[in-house]
Amino acid sequence: MSDTHAETVAFVRETMLPQKAPPASTVGPLGWAKANLFSSYVNGALTILSAAFIVFVLYEILPWLISPTWEGTSLTNCRELLAAAGDDRGACWGVIRERWQQLMFGFYPRTEYWRPVLTFIFLLVAIAPILFAQFVPAKVAYFSALFPFIAVWLLWGGTIWGPVLALLGFVVGFVVFRYASRAIAPALALAAGVVAAIIWWSVITPFVEPDLSRILPIGIRSVQSREFGGFMLSITIGVTAIMCSLPIGILLALGRQSDLPLVKSICVGFIEFIRGVPLITLLFVASVLLNIFLPPGTNFDIILRVMIMVTLFAAAYMAEVIRGGLAALPKGQYEGADSLGLDYWQAQRLIIMPQALKISIPGIVSTFIGVFKDTTLVSIISMFDPIGLSNAIRADTAWNGVYWELFIFIGFVFFVFCFSMSRYSMYLERKLNTGHR
Amino acid sequence: MKKSVFFGALTVAGLAAGAAAAATLDDVKARGKLNCGVATGVPGFAAPDAAGEWAGFDVAVCRAVAAAIFNDPKAVEFIPTTGKTRFTALASGEIDMLARNTTWTFSRDTDLKFDFVGVNYYDGQGFIVPKALGVSSAKELDGATVCIQTGTTTELNLADFFRINNISYEPVPIETNAEAQQQYLAGACDTYTTDASGLAATRSTFEAPGDHVILPEIISKEPLGPLVRHGDSEWGDIVRWTFNALVAAEEYGVTSANVAEMSSAPGDNPEVNRLLGTEGDLGAMIGLDAAWAKNAIAAVGNYGEIFEATIGESTPIGLARGLNAQYTNGGLLYAPPFR
Numbered sequence: 039m040s041d042t043h044a045e046t047v048a049f050v051r052e053t054m055l056p057q058k059a060p061p062a063s064t065v066g067p068l069g070w071a072k073a074n075l076f077s078s079y080v081n082g083a084l085t086i087l088s089a090a091f092i093v094f095v096l097y098e099i100l101p102w103l104i105s106p107t108w109e110g111t112s113l114t115n116c117r118e119l120l121a122a123a124g125d126d127r128g129a130c131w132g133v134i135r136e137r138w139q140q141l142m143f144g145f146y147p148r149t150e151y152w153r154p155v156l157t158f159i160f161l162l163v164a165i166a167p168i169l170f171a172q173f174v175p176a177k178v179a180y181f182s183a184l185f186p187f188i189a190v191w192l193l194w195g196g197t198i199w200g201p202v203l204a205l206l207g208f209v210v211g212f213v214v215f216r217y218a219s220r221a222i223a224p225a226l227a228l229a230a231g232v233v234a235a236i237i238w239w240s241v242i243t244p245f246v247e248p249d250l251s252r253i254l255p256i257g258i259r260s261v262q263s264r265e266f267g268g269f270m271l272s273i274t275i276g277v278t279a280i281m282c283s284l285p286i287g288i289l290l291a292l293g294r295q296s297d298l299p300l301v302k303s304i305c306v307g308f309i310e311f312i313r314g315v316p317l318i319t320l321l322f323v324a325s326v327l328l329n330i331f332l333p334p335g336t337n338f339d340i341i342l343r344v345m346i347m348v349t350l351f352a353a354a355y356m357a358e359v360i361r362g363g364l365a366a367l368p369k370g371q372y373e374g375a376d377s378l379g380l381d382y383w384q385a386q387r388l389i390i391m392p393q394a395l396k397i398s399i400p401g402i403v404s405t406f407i408g409v410f411k412d413t414t415l416v417s418i419i420s421m422f423d424p425i426g427l428s429n430a431i432r433a434d435t436a437w438n439g440v441y442w443e444l445f446i447f448i449g450f451v452f453f454v455f456c457f458s459m460s461r462y463s464m465y466l467e468r469k470l471n472t473g474h475r
Numbered sequence: 476m477k478k479s480v481f482f483g484a485l486t487v488a489g490l491a492a493g494a495a496a497a498a499t500l501d502d503v504k505a506r507g508k509l510n511c512g513v514a515t516g517v518p519g520f521a522a523p524d525a526a527g528e529w530a531g532f533d534v535a536v537c538r539a540v541a542a543a544i545f546n547d548p549k550a551v552e553f554i555p556t557t558g559k560t561r562f563t564a565l566a567s568g569e570i571d572m573l574a575r576n577t578t579w580t581f582s583r584d585t586d587l588k589f590d591f592v593g594v595n596y597y598d599g600q601g602f603i604v605p606k607a608l609g610v611s612s613a614k615e616l617d618g619a620t621v622c623i624q625t626g627t628t629t630e631l632n633l634a635d636f637f638r639i640n641n642i643s644y645e646p647v648p649i650e651t652n653a654e655a656q657q658q659y660l661a662g663a664c665d666t667y668t669t670d671a672s673g674l675a676a677t678r679s680t681f682e683a684p685g686d687h688v689i690l691p692e693i694i695s696k697e698p699l700g701p702l703v704r705h706g707d708s709e710w711g712d713i714v715r716w717t718f719n720a721l722v723a724a725e726e727y728g729v730t731s732a733n734v735a736e737m738s739s740a741p742g743d744n745p746e747v748n749r750l751l752g753t754e755g756d757l758g759a760m761i762g763l764d765a766a767w768a769k770n771a772i773a774a775v776g777n778y779g780e781i782f783e784a785t786i787g788e789s790t791p792i793g794l795a796r797g798l799n800a801q802y803t804n805g806g807l808l809y810a811p812p813f814r
Contacts, residue, residue, distance in 0.1 A: 113680060114791070136525050145527035264554065265527075326560060329567035420515050420557045430523050430555075432653065433516025433531075435791045439680025441653060 105129045111136070112436035133440045134447050137431050141447065144267015144422050150195070150259060154270045157192045160185055161277065169462065193274065196260035197251040203243045211235030263341040267422035269451055275341070276410040279348040283409065284402070286349070287356025288395075292386065294361060305357070312354035317412055320347040325419035344416055352409040359405055363398035364390065396470050403463035407456045424448040499571055499703075499710035500762055503544060508552045511537035512570035515555040518676035519786040519794075520576050520596075529553045532785040533574040535775045536595055536701050536718060540572065542774035543717045543767040562587055565704055572714050574701040576672075578628070588705040592715035595700050595778075597798035597807055599693035600632050601671035603678060606686050608665060613692035617642040622655045622664035624648075629669055632695040652677065666690075670697055672786065672794055679791040713761050720768035723750055723810035724777035726801050731776040738769040750813045757813060768813075778808065 059065075063072060076082040106123045110116035110132025120128045134141075143151055164185035167178045187201040215231030222230070251257070266274065293305030312320075324343040332338055367390065375385035395402070417426030428444040431437050503509055513521040513533055521531040529551075538548035556564050556575055565573045566588070576598070577583070579591040602613050602621075610616060613636070623630050625648045637644050647664040649655045656677050659667040667674070671693060678684050701718065703711045724730070727747045729737055738751040748754035752765030759765070775781055782799065786792045800806025 117682060140523075140525060140527065145523065148526070262552075264552070322559075326563040329563055329569055332567075417515075418557065418559070420555045420560050422515075422555070426515060429653075430516035433514075433518050433520075433522035434524060435518050435522075435676070435679070438518045438676060438791075439656065441657070 101125070102128055105131065107131050108135055113439050114436075129443050129446075130440055131443060133431065133437050133443050137427075137437075138447070140431070141268045141424055141427055141444075141451075143270050144427065145265040146261060146267070146270065147259065147265065150261060153192045153195070153258070153261075157189050158273070160188060160192075191258075193266075194261055194263070195258045197247070197255070197257040199247050199250045199254075199256075203247055203250075204239065207235045207238040207243070210238045263339050266341060268424055268427055271341070271416070271421065271423050272410070272413040273455075275345055275348055275413045275416070278345045279352045279409050279413075280406050282349045283352035283356045283405075286353035287360055288391070290353060290357035291360040291364060294357065295364060309354045309357050312351055313358070317348070317351050317415055318418060320351055321415060321419050323347070340419075340421065344419075344421070348409065348413065351412075352405060355405050355408075356402065359398050359401035360394060362401060363394035363396075366397050367393055399463055399467055399470070403459055407459050410455065410459075411452065424451070499707045500544070500713060503571055507545070508550050509537065509541045509544065509572070510552045510554055510570045511540070512554050512556045512561055512564050512573040512575055513537065514575045515557055517576055517673075518679075519672070519790065519792040521553075521574075530785070532596065532781060533576060533701075535781045535785065536574040536721075537572070539721055539771040539775045540714055540717045543713065543720075543763055543771040546766070546770040548774035562589070565589065565702070568704075571710070572701055572703050576670075576699040577702060579698045579700050579702075583702075589702045590705060590708075590711045591700045591702045592711055593700050593718045594698040594807075595718060596672065596698075598670045598672050598697035598699050599798075600629050600668060600695040600697065601674050601693050602666045602668045602690040603659070603674045603687055604666045604690060606688055610666075610690070611688075613690045613694065614640050614642065616644065616666060618644070619665040620645045620647050620663070622647045622649050622658050622667040624652070624655065624669060625650065628695070633668055636692075636694040656680070672792075675786075675794050676792045679793060709762065713763065716761060717768070717771050719810040720750060720771055720813070721775070721778045721781065722801075722808050723813060724768070724772045725779040725808075726803065726810060729772055729777060730780060731773055734769055734772045738766065746813055 060069075063069060075085040105120060105125060105128025107116040107119050107128060108131045110119055110130055112132070113130055116128075116130035116132055120126070139148075139151070143154060146154060160181075163178065164182040166174045167176065167182055184205070187205045191198060191201040211231040211234050214234040215227050218227035218230040221227075290305050290309055293301045294309065296302045296305070321344060324347045325340060328338065328343060371389055371393065372385070375389045380388065414423050414425045416423050417429070420426070422430060425448065428448060431444060432440060511534075513529060513531075516522050517531070517533075519531055520533045521529060523529050534553070537551050537553065541551040542548040544550075554564065554570050556570070556573070561573055561575055561577065562583075564570045573589075574595075576596065578598075579594060583589055584591055602616070604610050604616075616637075621633060621644045623633055623646050630646075633644070633646070647658065649658055652669065652673060655667050655669070658664060660681065667677070669677075671689060674689050678687050678689065681687060701714060703714055723746075724734075727744060727750070729747060729751070734751070737747065738753055741748045741753040745754060749757055751769045752758055752767070756765060758767045761767070776784070779801075782794075782796065783789055786794045788795060796804070796806060798807050800808065802809040
């Protein structure tokens with residue numbers, strides 16, 4: 039260090055001062071509160087008002103929620119329990135204790151509850167390769183392909199040969215397609231495969247199945263669709279509609295943009311018709327109108343009818359969501375695909391769809407959530423979804439008059455499902471980084 | 476589900492006409508189960524318990540018919556129907572009979588092509604008011620606010636009643652019974668009106684049922700009964716006479732407790748003997764075995780037993796017999812002779 043300024047400057051600090059702690063009012067909970075809650079008089083007033091409101095609501099609701107009625111056997115019994123505990127009012131949770139299994143499984147036979155539970159676990163496994171592709175071995179996808187057949191067999195029971203033969207139909211169709219495509223044009227080979235599969239299902243299966251079931255009676259107890267109910271019914275309908283509506287929706291969206299007038303008008307007509315009609319109407323068609331048109335004694339399962347209607351309904355909405363994604367893609371992407379010499383399907387598969395679907399994720403998941411919640415509408419056509427069951431439970435003289443407890447429970451379970459879907463969608467968006475940032 | 480669907484829809488479509496005319500009894504016997512339409516849930520009349528077993532006043536009629544045919548009250552497939560789906564379910568053959576507190580009206584019997592086989596409950600529209608209101612007759616309800624379910628016959632009956640008595644009211648439209656209960660208790664209306672049996676069931680759920688009274692006026696006729704399709708009178712006869720057997724059993728003192736003993740040998744009342752099949756061959760006339768009525772009574776009890784067990788004064792619903800007593804006790808129940 040030089041002495042040049044030694045006389046002119048009285049003091050020169052030779053070391054850095056250590057950092058001081060920030061003032062107490064700007065750190066810790068106090069600082070956070072000051073910055074976020076009380077940054078101005080208006081904010082401070084709003085904070086106090088909101089806090090008072092929350093405390094008031096909790097003060098009113100919590101004592102009601104926390105009530106010693108878990109063991110109650112009827113509404114009257116609940117009231118006695120409350121009176122014994124010195125509360126004048128409170129929830130009657132006994133109804134949930136007695137009926138939660140019914141709310142979950144409907145009238146499914148008690149001894150068979152493991153089947154829907156197992157199906158649900160299989161469902162989680164089956165969708166894992168789609169949802170968390172990087173964590174799950176790709177081989178699991180084979181299980182995903184088998185899952186629909188396993189699920190149908192587990193849920194409805196009966197002989198194992200029905201689902202097995204149905205699965206073999208796909209195998210037959212595929213084999214025919216493979217061999218035919220060596221000889222004839224791919225489109226013709228595809229048609230041949232489809233025809234072969236249809237022949238298998240409609241001609242060979244009905245012949246073979248009764249005999250097979252007799253010779254090798256492998257099967258589990260058969261369960262009627264009428265015995266389905268509660269959340270199991272909602273999830274069965276919801277998951278089917280969700281799984282089927284996405285591919286159908288993609289095809290409809292592509293069809294709507296097609297240059298072929300026939301394809302285009304069919305797709306537009308379908309989408310606009312379905313979107314122009316309330317779901318309730320479609321459900322009534324499924325339950326009431328088809329009954330009149332179909333011959334008496336026809337065994338056209340009501341759940342299957344409802345599934346088809348809900349799927350079509352969801353597919354129309356899905357098509358429009360995906361069309362939004364397609365419209366958002368710059369034209370250069372399409373031209374780029376063309377310039378690479380890709381044909382239509384290659385371009386869609388490799389370039390267009392990955393980007394369009396990525397953009398549409400929030401819309402797609404919204405539609406999924408909407409469809410899942412819409413399944414409660416089936417209570418109108420006398421199917422026992424959770425809402426329908428809550429009515430039936432109230433018709434029991436023991437529980438007549440119980441409203442909030444049932445609705446809170448149903449709402450809570452729905453929230454768990456819908457919220458997980460929504461969180462997953464946010465995770466997926468972050469992972470795929472859809473923002474074009 | 477599965478392939479039967481595909482076939483049903485495609486191939487059988489052309490053969491529709493023939494199947495419809497087949498006798499319902501044969502279909503039921505071939506199926507091994509009675510398909511009976513019930514309500515999705517009406518307190519006392521039809522409700523599933525925690526194990527999924529249906530029980531109630533209407534349900535008992537289904538069980539009685541199943542017992543008469545199969546000697547097994549469990550051989551019933553209960554098909555829940557709503558007010559909107561019940562008639563199509565019956566007309567399309569999805570159900571063999573409907574026992575779902577359905578009012579017997581002219582147009583339902585004729586235009587909708589159904590046959591009501593009897594009346595298992597004589598109901599009527601009534602009013603419930605809080606005691607504190609100090610009203611003892613519906614005619615004193617001038618200017619009252621009335622909770623009323625929209626789109627039902629009760630709405631029309633209400634308008635008629637107030638017009639005839641030249642008094643005014645203010646309707647509070649509500650959608651469901653559940654909503655009505657909440658609105659009424661919250662004081663949104665002075666009185667709630669619906670079928671008297673429904674009012675009794677509703678009142679039984681209140682914290683203080685004694686603070687509310689059901690007014691004596693019944694302003695409409697609501698004969699509720701089981702019904703079947705037009706076109707198969709033999710099947711209608713089976714349901715009608717099974718129900719009549721329950722009513723007659725009460726009149727002659729046959730109960731589920733003593734029916735086994737009374738039917739073991741012919742007694743001294745020939746009517747009871749014919750009813751229980753120890754004399755004559757009434758069962759064969761309707762295509763059932765001789766013990767059909769005995770089986771029905773043994774399974775569910777006579778009319779009075781069913782009433783007491785499901786909606787009577789010993790249950791929370793607490794309905795008095797009133798019009799639904801035997802004619803010998805001043806009611807309207809009057810079973811034609813078994814002869």
